[in-house]
Amino acid sequence: MLLTKTPRLKIIPLGGLEEIGKNMTVIEYDDEILVIDCGLAFPEDDMLGIDLVIPDITYLNNNKEKIKGIILTHGHEDHIGAVPYVLKELDIPVYGTRLTLGLVENKLKEHDLDKTFKKIVVEAGKSISFKNFKIEFVRTNHSIADSVALVIYTPVGIIVHSGDFKIDYTPIEGNKVIDLAKFAEIGSKGVLAFMCDSTNAERRGYNLSETSLDKVFDEIFVQSKTNRIIIATFASNVYRIQQFINAASKHKRKVAVSGRSMLNVLSTAMELGYINMPENILIDVNEINRFSDNQLVIITTGSQGEPMSALSRMANSEHRQIEIKAGDKVILSATPIPGNEKTVSKVVNELYKKGAEVVTDDTHVSGHACQEELKLLHTLIKPKFFIPVHGEYRHLKAHSDLAKSLGMNSKDIFIMSIGEVLELTATEAKKAGIVPAGKVFVDGLGVGDVGNIVIRDRKHLSQDGLIVAVVTIDKKTGIMLAGPDVISRGFVYVRESETLMDDVKAIIHEVLDECQNMNVREWFYIKTSIKEKLKEFLWKQTKRSPMILPIIMEV
CATH class of the missing domain: 3.60.15.10 (Ribonuclease Z/Hydroxyacylglutathione hydrolase-like)
Incomplete structure (x- = not known):
């Protein structure tokens, strides 16, 4: 059995x-x-x-x-x-x-x-x-x-x-x-x-109740009678968006929304009945210049300092419709996710430089x-x-x-x-x-095509830069016909490091002469020899290890 x-x-x-x-x-x-x-x-x-x-x-x-x-x-x-x-x-x-x-x-x-x-x-x-x-x-x-x-x-x-x-x-x-x-x-x-x-x-x-923020936002609006108010939060925080809309309605302000994800969420939530939007309160962001500062509330993405978010673009004067100006009151209604503290701090600094007042205390509950x-x-x-x-x-x-x-x-x-x-x-x-x-x-459009090796190469490039050495050799004899041409990206500025570049070229000459004397024609061996010699030399000279790409063309 x-x-x-x-x-x-x-x-x-x-x-x-x-x-x-x-x-x-x-x-x-x-x-x-x-x-x-x-x-x-x-x-x-x-x-x-x-x-x-x-x-x-x-x-x-x-x-x-x-x-x-x-x-x-x-x-x-x-x-x-x-x-x-x-x-x-x-x-x-x-x-x-x-x-x-x-x-x-x-x-x-x-x-x-x-x-x-x-x-x-x-x-x-x-x-x-x-x-x-x-x-x-x-x-x-x-x-x-x-x-x-x-x-x-x-x-x-x-x-x-x-x-x-x-x-x-x-x-x-x-x-x-x-x-x-x-x-x-x-x-x-x-x-x-x-x-x-x-x-x-x-x-x-x-945890505090979400409704505990109603009083906080009301007080901020009362204290900002002459200021334009800009509020950044998570696009998906539907409850918080409703609170902003309620405060704007109470204080007779129009609401403009900036940020693609914020617009998408707001549209969906309104369509399904999860956001109550009073009549004639919502305006297009292109219409904000028709209203005075004390008539406006702008709800935007960017509470985490994301580089391409609407608030970051405003802070860096890259937003097409909204320019931060002295007197603006910016409310960050979100706590930075662990790891985002630096990017948030950078955006806050830029906002202050433009004369805005940034409010972060007691504006968020978890x-x-x-x-x-x-x-x-x-x-x-x-x-x-x-x-x-x-x-x-x-x-x-x-x-x-x-x-x-x-x-x-x-x-x-x-x-x-x-x-x-x-x-x-x-x-x-x-x-x-x-x-x-x-x-x-x-x-971008690639999913899974970037792995740990590609990330490692990107880190290497970002830290030490790149040296490309291009050489043309005779296929039969191995004699160098042209070059070496040396291209530096992110390592040194060639015009200010001509002596170093001449030394690099001399080392490539030496490697090719050695290979020719030994009758070596294998690309892999020649490339590896160039990389190892240059790596050792550049570390001694600069204490840096750029990525080295030898390119050998045979004619």
Whole structure:
């Protein structure tokens, strides 16, 4: 008699751990896979020339016949930004709430994928079912409308994924408070595993309500009766945009919007009814010169100091319609993402140079739960196993410690790495190998064609520059017929370093003479010899190691 092995539930993070952004998690049982979220990350400083970073989906491509769909928790870039790139490779449906899918559809239009987009709209409080899974969507609070947590019923037990959340008793949408009663109900049934947002796991206490900013913005408007007000925030922060519009309406100001992503989000949110725009308040950015400063509010992208964002272009006098001037009040309503502090500081300095006043204090509240909010959700859910997600390692560790403080055993807490496989049964959980995972770089239209070697070369070029040595030799005799011509880019200025360039040419002559005397005709040997000799000489002379490219032409 053959014994069939009982399938185990697998949880496989493909992104979002030990990093900010790029969130993607695989839930697998037998012949079915669910993909939770599909986000991007923005490049770090050392990723030269890279536009975006998305998850490596090799594992999904290898198991595409199992995938039932992508399940989205909310509409922020770090959760939906990679959807167009994934759908180019995988023909699968996408499940999400109305606003979330509306924002995804905007992105797909840019990639000409909107016509083939298989979207299934879901609502908080409703559920969808597959052969091995049933997913219930639970309303949460975050800095964007239509955010949900996921309760996933599996053959081995209940899995809860919090999505990004905070506990806000007075949200912008009034009665749409996080559904704590549902979490308590699920907890009473017994939860096998809990995956929870760790972004603010290091922050003590409670988060402030989104509505607490209403008073702050009102005071700024009162104090700025003669000033033009420019406000920068995340384009996807729909609630914050609504607060700005409300303040502008109260103080009888017109609203202009700058930044492509901001315009796209605003258009989608208005169309779906998530933004309430009073009549005749919204004007085109080209019309701002028709109004006095005290009649204007400009809402813009660029709160993270992105070089091509609208606010950065204003600060650098590169914006076509808006020029920063003395007296402007600029409100930065966002906290810099780790790694963006320098670029934000640079923009702020440029704004001050132009005479603007920059306001950053008390203009932002986080959309992520702090320690006491996390404790509340843990206490309601009472999981058997816990997997902290969404954060750098220090955030995951802090969240792990928080779970221990609530009585969880450390052996039941799993700090995972991208690509690791966690296998679960109804009674146990263990790490069981790894799958291909990592970063895929998006550079212009290229996806994945720039890897670590190209990045290394870019770093080399940016640090030490380039030397190109061009030589023409006789194919038969190996005698040099022309050159050597030496071109320097980013290393030294040739006209001011003629002696150094003459020495470089002399070394190339010596190498070619040696090769000719030894009757060597192999290009590889000649090129390698030139590179090694020049590298040694230039390091002695300059303590720099430029990239050296010998080019040999035979005639």
